[in-house]
Amino acid sequence: MSARTITIKENILGANTEKAGINRKLLDRHHILMVNIMSSPGSGKTSVILRTIDRLRDSYRIAVIEGDVASSIDADKIAQQNIPAIQINTAGGCHLDAQMISKALDTLDLDRIDLIFLENVGNLVCTADFDLGAHKNAVILSIPEGDDKPRKYPVAFVEADVILVNKIDVLPYFDFKLDTFPGIINGLNPSARVFPVSAKTGEGMDGWFSWIEEILV
Amino acid sequence: MSARTITIKENILGANTEKAGINRKLLDRHHILMVNIMSSPGSGKTSVILRTIDRLRDSYRIAVIEGDVASSIDADKIAQQNIPAIQINTAGGCHLDAQMISKALDTLDLDRIDLIFLENVGNLVCTADFDLGAHKNAVILSIPEGDDKPRKYPVAFVEADVILVNKIDVLPYFDFKLDTFPGIINGLNPSARVFPVSAKTGEGMDGWFSWIEEILV
Numbered sequence: 001m002s003a004r005t006i007t008i009k010e011n012i013l014g015a016n017t018e019k020a021g022i023n024r025k026l027l028d029r030h031h032i033l034m035v036n037i038m039s040s041p042g043s044g045k046t047s048v049i050l051r052t053i054d055r056l057r058d059s060y061r062i063a064v065i066e067g068d069v070a071s072s073i074d075a076d077k078i079a080q081q082n083i084p085a086i087q088i089n090t091a092g093g094c095h096l097d098a099q100m101i102s103k104a105l106d107t108l109d110l111d112r113i114d115l116i117f118l119e120n121v122g123n124l125v126c127t128a129d130f131d132l133g134a135h136k137n138a139v140i141l142s143i144p145e146g147d148d149k150p151r152k153y154p155v156a157f158v159e160a161d162v163i164l165v166n167k168i169d170v171l172p173y174f175d176f177k178l179d180t181f182p183g184i185i186n187g188l189n190p191s192a193r194v195f196p197v198s199a200k201t202g203e204g205m206d207g208w209f210s211w212i213e214e215i216l217v
Numbered sequence: 218m219s220a221r222t223i224t225i226k227e228n229i230l231g232a233n234t235e236k237a238g239i240n241r242k243l244l245d246r247h248h249i250l251m252v253n254i255m256s257s258p259g260s261g262k263t264s265v266i267l268r269t270i271d272r273l274r275d276s277y278r279i280a281v282i283e284g285d286v287a288s289s290i291d292a293d294k295i296a297q298q299n300i301p302a303i304q305i306n307t308a309g310g311c312h313l314d315a316q317m318i319s320k321a322l323d324t325l326d327l328d329r330i331d332l333i334f335l336e337n338v339g340n341l342v343c344t345a346d347f348d349l350g351a352h353k354n355a356v357i358l359s360i361p362e363g364d365d366k367p368r369k370y371p372v373a374f375v376e377a378d379v380i381l382v383n384k385i386d387v388l389p390y391f392d393f394k395l396d397t398f399p400g401i402i403n404g405l406n407p408s409a410r411v412f413p414v415s416a417k418t419g420e421g422m423d424g425w426f427s428w429i430e431e432i433l434v
Binding site: 040041042068069070071073074092094121122123124125126129142144145146148149151152153154155167169170173174 | 257258259285286287288290291309311338339340341342343346359361362363365366368369370371372384386387390391
C-alpha cells in the first residue's frame with residue numbers, strides 16, 4: 001500500500017471508531033447489551049440468533065440488526081418471530097460500519113430493548129476491523145469449514161470474546177479435531193470462551209445462553 | 218458513500234482492470250490458461266485444486282498462486298505435490314488484486330506452464346470485484362453453506378463461468394436442495410455451468426476436469 005492509501009485507511013478507521021464510541025455510550029445510557037456476530041457465509045449466524053431468541057425472549061427484550069450485501073432473507077426470518085429486525089443492505093460492501101449501526105439504532109425504541117444482536121455481513125476477513133459500538137464480539141466457526149481457519153483468518157478470532165463452534169451435529173462426517181481446537185484458540189486469544197454447539201439440535205447452547213445472561217445481570 | 222469515496226474506488230478499480238489486462242496478455246503470449254477460484258473460507262478451494270492437479274498433471278504443466286490473509290498452509294499442501302506454488306499474503310487484505318498477480322507471474326517460468334490456478338482469499342464478497350487477469354472465474358459453494366447463498370452474495374455468482382457445488386458427500390445431513398439449485402443460478406447467470414462435486418470422494422469431478430480440458434485444447 002502507498003502512504004496515501006494507508007492515510008485514507010487510518011482516517012476511515014479513526015472516524016469509525018469515534019462513531020462506535022458514540023453508539024456504545026447511547027446503548028449504555030439505555031442499559032442495552034449489543035453483541036456483534038461475525039462468521040463466514042453459512043456458518044449459522046441466523047440460526048444461532050433464532051435459537052437464542054427462542055430461549056431468552058421471555059426474560060429479555062431483544063432486537064436484531066441484520067447486515068447483508070443484498071436481500072432481506074435473514075431479517076424476514078427474525079421478523080417472523082415478532083422480534084424487531086432492522087435490515088441494513090451494504091450494496092456490495094463487505095462489512096458493517098458504525099455509521100450504519102447509528103442509523104439503525106435511531107429507528108429502534110431503545111427504552112424497550114435489553115439486548116441487540118448485530119448479524120454482520122458473512123465475511124471472516126473485513127468485519128473484525130470495524131468497531132460498531134457493540135460490547136462483545138462473537139465469532140461463529142462451523143465444523144465443515146475446518147479447524148485450520150483461526151490460523152488462516154486470525155483477526156476475527158483475536159478480536160472475539162466468545163467463539164461458537166457450530167454444527168457439531170455433523171462432526172462425524174468431517175475432519176475437524178474438536179478436542180484440540182480450544183488449544184488453537186488459546187494460542188491466539190487466551191481470554192476467549194469457546195462453546196461447541198449445534199444451533200440445529202440445541203446441543204451445547206446452554207453455555208452460550210449463560211454467557212449472555214451473566215453479562216446482562 | 219461520499220462522492221470522494223466513490224471516486225477513490227473507481228480509480229482503484231480502473232488501475233486494477235488495466236493491470237489485469239496486461240496480465241492476461243502476458244499469459245496469452247505464453248498460451249497459459251489462468252482460472253481464478255473464489256469461495257467462502259472452508260468451501261474446499263484447496264481440496265478441489267489438489268484433486269484437479271492429481272487428475273491433470275500428466276497432461277498439463279500446472280502452477281498455483283495462493284492468496285491468503287495470513288499463513289502458508291495451503292501453499293505448503295500444493296508444494297508437497299511438487300507443483301510450483303507461489304504464496305501471496307495480503308496482510309489483512311480481503312482479496313487479491315492484479316498487481317499482486319503480476320508480481321507472482323514474474324517469479325514463474327511461464328514457458329513451462331499450461332495452466333495456473335489462482336486460489337483467492339476465502340471471501341465471497343470482495344474477491345469478485347477485482348479482475349486479476351484470469352481467463353475464467355470458478356466459484357465454489359459447499360453444501361453446508363446452504364442453497365440461499367447466491368441470493369445473499371450475488372456478485373461472485375454473477376461473475377462465475379463455472380460453479381462447483383462441493384461436499385455433495387454430506388448432502389444427506391444438510392437442507393441444501395440440489396435439484397432446484399441450477400434454477401437459482403439460471404436466474405442470476407444463465408451461462409454459468411454448474412457441477413455438483415465432492416473433492417473428497419472425487420464424485421462428479423469429471424465434468425469439471427472436462428470443462429478445463431475443453432478450454433485448454
